[in-house]
Amino acid sequence: MRVAIVTDIHANRQALEAVLAAIDESECESTWCLGDVVGYGADPDACAELIREHAGICLAGNHDLAVTGAMSAEDFSEIARLAAEWTASVISAQTREFLESLAPSDESQPVSLYHASARDPVWEYVLSPLQADLSFEVAPARISVVGHTHVALAFHRFDGEVATGETRHADDELDLSDGHWLLNPGSVGQPRDGDPRAAWLELDTEAWTARWRRTEYDIEGAAWAIRAARLPEPLAERLSFGQ
Ligand code: ZN
DSSP: OEEEEEOOOTTOHHHHHHHHHHHHHSSOSEEEEOSOOSSSSSOHHHHHHHHHHHEEEEOOOHHHHHHHTSSOSTTSOHHHHHHHHHHHHHOOHHHHHHHHTOOSEEOSSSSEEESSOSSOTTTOOOOSHHHHHHHHHHOSSSEEEEOSSOOOEEEEEOTTSOOEEEEOOTTOEEEOSSSEEEEEOOOSSSOOSSOOSEEEEEEETTTTEEEEEEEOOOHHHHHHHHHHTTOOHHHHHHHHHTO
């Protein structure tokens, strides 16, 4: 099966609409979302509705859990906490119910899915080969896909070797048929790897290939919506830098 994997939407409707249109034109048969549908951006209800409509699987991210109150926003940065409070105050009952129905991991698929990592599905930022290695020990599937860091990357470990990894760029393709892999599509709504375009991943669970995708979207529109909602200004500014 060819699956489109999206994550860290962060209430960026312009980015999500552009990615869903690109997925429509791809050969992907279904879409999975690894969480953080809301938080930071200005359109939580629209994004929750689009994900409910289009994603066959959706996980909960730390921002989703903070918005519903399932998790405290105490450990969040000041800006993230303000955005979570704003989001909680504006979302519809339907969006809240949807967010409350989500869990941060799904180990029932041919690949293990986590918002953050196998060791800590909600919080761990997997950015080093050591962390990937520890995640490989815990995940039931040979291949895991995670979000949370907003950085497109892949870690791998072949039998008898140490884990290594690197960031991934638009149209990078990998053969996953050997070894352990941990993949991160990068973020749809708030990329932090220097490429401001919306990031997502095409995964083929039969041919075992992955392809990283980037999609242009209306960054100005998303930034304008953040300013109009009177959310903290850095949330609007960072979109055009992809940081
Ligand atoms: Zn996130």
